[in-house]
Amino acid sequence: MTFKPHPAVAPAMPMAVRGTATLAMIPAARLPRSVPHRDGRKMPTVRLLAMAAVWLTVVGAGTLAPMSDSAAQASAPAAAPRDFAAxxxxxxxxxxxxxxxxATAERACYDKFFVTHCIDKAxxxxxxxxxxxxQRELEVGEAERAQRAADRDREQALRRAEYEAGQPKRSANEQASRESFEKKQQxxxxRDAQHQADAPKRSANAQSHQQKQADYDARMREAQSKGAEQARQREENVKAYEAKQREAEQRQKDQDExxxxxKEQQGQASAPRPFGF
Structure with a gap:
């Protein structure tokens, strides 16, 4: 895998590592056993590839020496969050x-005279x-834990700032609630004092109401008694009237009879008698 480090933070590639990408494209069976170094010495190809892989891993993953504050500020305005999964x-x-x-180097060692020594070096x-x-994996894990802790700290700081920012409003609301509660208590x-002060008046009003109720009940009983007497009197009057009516009808009947x-007797007296008497 080929990494592309940022030019502002990536160190210069060592001379021994340059050209490794070209070697990586050559099949393992056709790789030369060594390549010439700049000082005239020859470096084993396997070791050169190993150096290149380690350099690319370290630089591509970002494990560089820490920069100073001025260099960090000059390098970029804002650092992007690390992609730990990547x-x-x-x-x-x-x-x-x-x-x-x-595995490739091990297979190549079997073509050499000192097989064991070659495999040990590989x-x-x-x-x-x-x-x-x-070590890189441990650093990534530690950095991820540190970032999570920093995220938690920022979140807590944000919540704390929001809480502190809302404290004046909460204090005002609490003060208003206390004042409202005290006002309601007063x-x-x-009302309780007024209720106690009006107790005698309420007692007098209750007695007056009871007296009025008693008078009303007495008048109601009297009215009911009078009503009953008047009903009895009306019933007697009706009976007397009906009796008089029956007497008048009887007198009229007797008179008619x-x-x-x-009239019958008078008709008989005026009728002619056959014998003159």
């Missing part, structure tokens, strides 16, 4: 690449690279 993936890819190159290079990657005390009888 860094872990890069470390994993580098570890896989290290293991692949060790293992030493692998252990060095894996150790660097392990009004209740005034007497008149009819008298």
């Amino acid at each position: 860094e872990r993936k890069a470390i994993g890819d580098s570890r896989a690449w290290t293991n692949y190159r060790f 293992k030493e290079i692998q252990r060095g690279e894996l150790q660097v990657l392990r 009004e209740q005390q005034l 007497r008149r009819a009888k008298a």
